[in-house]
Amino acid sequence: MIKNSFIFLEKISNKKERNIWKQGIKDWHDFLNVENVKGISKEKKYYYDRKIKEAQNALLKEELSYFIRKLPKIETWRLYDYFKDECGFLDIEIDSYGKTILVGISDYYNANFFVKGSNLEKDILEKELSKYKLIITFNGSSFDLPKLKKQFGLKINIPHIDLKHLCVNLGLKGGLKEVEKILDIKRPQHLNGNPVDLWKAFHASGDKEWLDLLIAYNNEDIENLKAIMKFVYKKNKEKLNG
Incomplete structure (x- = not known):
């Protein structure tokens, strides 16, 4: 579930996360491989791309503290x-x-x-x-x-x-x-x-x-x-x- 999550990104709410999924963007890989995301400016998309790559690197290194800092407390279940x-x-x-x-x-x-x-x-x-x-x-x-x-x-x-x-x-x-x-x-x-x-x-x-x-x-x-x-x-x- 963590790879399907965007809520750790700045100013991405549950509602906005669902809107991303509705566009067929189900995980980090999908997000990085599309040029445009409805509701997100090109500048913000570029910024989020960098943050997702940062998250991928943290996950690869199993740095859970990164996600604990970024995720709301009631969303920590996504790591399980x-x-x-x-x-x-x-x-x-x-x-x-x-x-x-x-x-x-x-x-x-x-x-x-x-x-x-x-x-x-x-x-x-x-x-x-x-x-x-x-x-x-x-x-x-x-x-x-x-x-x-x-x-x-x-x-x-x-x-x-x-x-x-x-x-x-x-x-x-x-x-x-x-x-x-x-x-x-x-x-x-x-x-x-x-x-x-x-x-x-x-x-x-x-x-x-x-x-x-x-x-x-x-x-x-x-x-x-x-x-x-x-x-x-x-x-x-x-x-x-x-």
Whole structure:
């Protein structure tokens, strides 16, 4: 979808982007190979040509930060399809004091979990995060990422898609669990508990079963992020095509 996008260009709105598509100009290649675009002056067309070539170069080098700077926040979903094999879905759990006790990060193949008292350390997290081109969270802009930055001193410069903002834009309001219900995403009954209580039980008893249950809970969150991302991408694409 990113190669079909013109909204990152200066003064190109959703409406103007649709007008470009209606002229049979469906992607960057089409735009560069036509002499005139209705509604765009020759001077502006020349300027946009240069900017599109700049974007092509950024995409070739996988410089996602370029597009994060250029795209409106509610349009960052357009990057997903091109980079989905290099996405990291991230979710954290906190204790009753607001401290991070578990971080789960997953691509479409493997999930890794980092637990307080075991492997939840700055260097380990930085190494894990460096594997990904794009991080996807639910409300991570306000919660997960600030927590990690403050508690561990992490510098997270990886481009980020926050699903909460994209869901609100589609009329899906509430937290992750509320959005799951709206979309009829089912989770096992035993993974509907409170992660704070699970951590308390593990901390008090030392029984690994409680920790395993907490990790399973976090993993379910991550898996549901993937389902929500796919839904958001599909719905936004349908809106554009409609």
